[in-house]
Amino acid sequence: xxxxxxxxxxxxxxxxxxxxxxxxxxxxxxxxxxxxxxxxxxxxxxxxxxxxxxxxxxxxxxxxxxxxxxxxxxxxxxxxxxxxxxxxxxxxxxxxxxxxxxxxxxxxxxxxxxxxxxxxxxxxxxxxxxxxxxxxxxxxxxxxxxxxxxxxxxxxxxxxxxxxxxxxxxxxxxxxxxxxxxxxxxxxxxxxxxxxxxxxxxxxxxxxxxxxxxxxxxxxxxxxxxxxxxxxxxxxxxxxxxxxxxxxxxxxxxxxxxxxxxxxxxxxxxxxxxxxxxxxxxxxxxxxxxxxxxxxxxxxxxxxxx
Amino acid sequence: xxxxxxxxxxxxxxxxxxxxxxxxxxxxxxxxxxxxxxxxxxxxxxxxxxxxxxxxxxxxxxxxxxxxxxxxxxxxxxxxxxxxxxxxxxxxxxxxxxxxxxxxxxxxxxxxxxxxxxxxxxxxxxxxxxxxxxxxxxxxxxxxxxxxxxxxxxxxxxxxxxxxxxxxxxxxxxxxxxxxxxxxxxxxxxxxxxxxxxxxxxxxxxxxxxxxxxxxxxxxxxxxxxxxxxxxxxxxxxxxxxxxxxxxxxxxxxxxxxxxxxxx
Numbered sequence: 001x002x003x004x005x006x007x008x009x010x011x012x013x014x015x016x017x018x019x020x021x022x023x024x025x026x027x028x029x030x031x032x033x034x035x036x037x038x039x040x041x042x043x044x045x046x047x048x049x050x051x052x053x054x055x056x057x058x059x060x061x062x063x064x065x066x067x068x069x070x071x072x073x074x075x076x077x078x079x080x081x082x083x084x085x086x087x088x089x090x091x092x093x094x095x096x097x098x099x100x101x102x103x104x105x106x107x108x109x110x111x112x113x114x115x116x117x118x119x120x121x122x123x124x125x126x127x128x129x130x131x132x133x134x135x136x137x138x139x140x141x142x143x144x145x146x147x148x149x150x151x152x153x154x155x156x157x158x159x160x161x162x163x164x165x166x167x168x169x170x171x172x173x174x175x176x177x178x179x180x181x182x183x184x185x186x187x188x189x190x191x192x193x194x195x196x197x198x199x200x201x202x203x204x205x206x207x208x209x210x211x212x213x214x215x216x217x218x219x220x221x222x223x224x225x226x227x228x229x230x231x232x233x234x235x236x237x238x239x240x241x242x243x244x245x246x247x248x249x250x251x252x253x254x255x256x257x258x259x260x261x262x263x264x265x266x267x268x269x270x271x272x273x274x275x276x277x278x279x280x281x282x283x284x285x286x287x288x289x290x291x292x293x294x295x296x297x298x299x300x301x302x303x304x305x306x
Numbered sequence: 307x308x309x310x311x312x313x314x315x316x317x318x319x320x321x322x323x324x325x326x327x328x329x330x331x332x333x334x335x336x337x338x339x340x341x342x343x344x345x346x347x348x349x350x351x352x353x354x355x356x357x358x359x360x361x362x363x364x365x366x367x368x369x370x371x372x373x374x375x376x377x378x379x380x381x382x383x384x385x386x387x388x389x390x391x392x393x394x395x396x397x398x399x400x401x402x403x404x405x406x407x408x409x410x411x412x413x414x415x416x417x418x419x420x421x422x423x424x425x426x427x428x429x430x431x432x433x434x435x436x437x438x439x440x441x442x443x444x445x446x447x448x449x450x451x452x453x454x455x456x457x458x459x460x461x462x463x464x465x466x467x468x469x470x471x472x473x474x475x476x477x478x479x480x481x482x483x484x485x486x487x488x489x490x491x492x493x494x495x496x497x498x499x500x501x502x503x504x505x506x507x508x509x510x511x512x513x514x515x516x517x518x519x520x521x522x523x524x525x526x527x528x529x530x531x532x533x534x535x536x537x538x539x540x541x542x543x544x545x546x547x548x549x550x551x552x553x554x555x556x557x558x559x560x561x562x563x564x565x566x567x568x569x570x
Contacts, residue, residue, distance in 0.1 A: 087338035
């Protein structure tokens with residue numbers, strides 16, 4: 001539903017978004033993951049036509065955002081929950097949106113109720129809202145027209161665990177109805193809970209993409225034994241690759257079943273046998289986050305590549 | 307809420323009609339404290355200044371001519387309408403609400419047009435209010451003094467009043483379009499209003515060749531001469547030229563930049 005092709009944005013010699021391509025399919029929640037400053041927001045602004053791309057293109061349902069008549073009816077957008085006039089009340093902000101899109105006034109009350117803002121809170125000026133309340137208001141605004149596509153930049157930011165759980169249910173329900181959800185986050189664990197598909201971006205480039213199941217899959221089998229030398233010899237015989245983990249453990253590039261069979265056939269007793277915890281995505285993401293925290297722009301490690 | 311979504315965009319949904327955009331922009335003029343207070347301020351200035359003028363006249367047992375009531379309003383109302391013009395545009399950028407506005411209507415110039423028309427409507431309402439209010443005062447205070455009211459304002463005067471104040475709003479709007487920051491745009495406008503005219507006259511005195519140019523670019527002078535000169539052809543061209551330079555040019559340039567600008 002959302003299709004991004006070779007999209008780039010440069011500011012002078014700095015490439016904020018560097019030749020990214022991906023699609024967000026209907027019926028799924030696509031998570032856009034990357035550290036702060038990776039280019040997520042710039043990419044999202046290009047998708048909804050607020051930032052002109054330097055090259056490449058982004059379409060929704062095959063159309064450029066600017067060519068869609070009354071786009072708010074089809075695409076709910078939340079780019080920054082704080083980008084609202086602090087002097088307006090929550091209800092007024094939704095009313096302005098409903099008027100622009102030509103929706104009945106009753107939608108305003110319905111959406112306030114859906115996101116859990118009380119009538120009293122809705123009468124208060126946004127200046128007095130917490131970040132969590134602003135996020136809820138922003139979600140209400142994005143959902144006003146019951147659009148089939150949602151583009152949400154860091155919507156979970158500022159929500160408490162109950163709020164994250166609520167958001168997950170909301171977006172899941174939307175995807176189950178055949179809707180397309182594209183949301184960004186800089187926290188792996190946040191997005192892990194919500195998304196079906198993941199696109200990981202760092203320094204403007206996509207470094208990994210695929211289904212969450214694929215990306216979060218363990219990268220081998222952890223096996224522990226007191227007879228480490230025997231096991232190593234057996235693995236070498238089968239030319240399986242492995243690395244060491246602790247004093248008596250190995251991480252083997254094979255399924256737990258295969259490793260178990262090999263050990264059993266040779267009578268090597270095992271103390272532990274399971275899929276390893278570590279996965280490429282988490283490792284990759286930690287490295288990226290560490291990089292951006294140091295403010296370094298060094299190249300990413302040769303981990304998972306899209 | 308539980309219908310299944312088709313994975314295509316329904317192109318039969320009509321685009322947002324202009325009247326709805328105008329409706330929204332008119333609401334935005336008064337739905338914040340800043341906007342509401344600006345309107346209240348303009349209304350209060352009209353009421354207080356006129357009341358003061360009339361009370362003074364009554365105290366001296368005289369009748370203030372209706373034309374005085376327009377004359378005394380010229381500077382304060384002009385300034386306030388220019389501020390209204392600036393803020394009609396710039397309030398959209400200051401709080402980054404443009405992220406939302408242009409995600410709902412990506413054709414940015416339609417939003418600009420809606421703002422322009424909403425502001426113009428507000429200006430017309432304020433001008434009509436001034437006319438009706440001063441007419442009422444004129445009748446009332448003349449009766450109080452026991453003399454007949456002086457209806458010395460001609461139709462041309464009323465047109466001049468309308469055009470010059472509408473121009474003030476348009477000037478503010480154009481400056482706001484070109485300079486997307488409220489304080490900077492306001493300062494630029496005040497410089498234009500109070501410094502530029504004197505500079506132009508001074509330049510005309512220093513360089514003889516520049517003197518004839520001044521009448522083509524000095525907006526206030528052009529406005530004054532346009533109405534004094536009985537709306538003659540030469541004065542009309544002077545006014546159009548000055549309006550082109552100070553209203554049309556910044557408006558077009560600002561629109562050009564807005565369409566290309568990244569909305570953040």
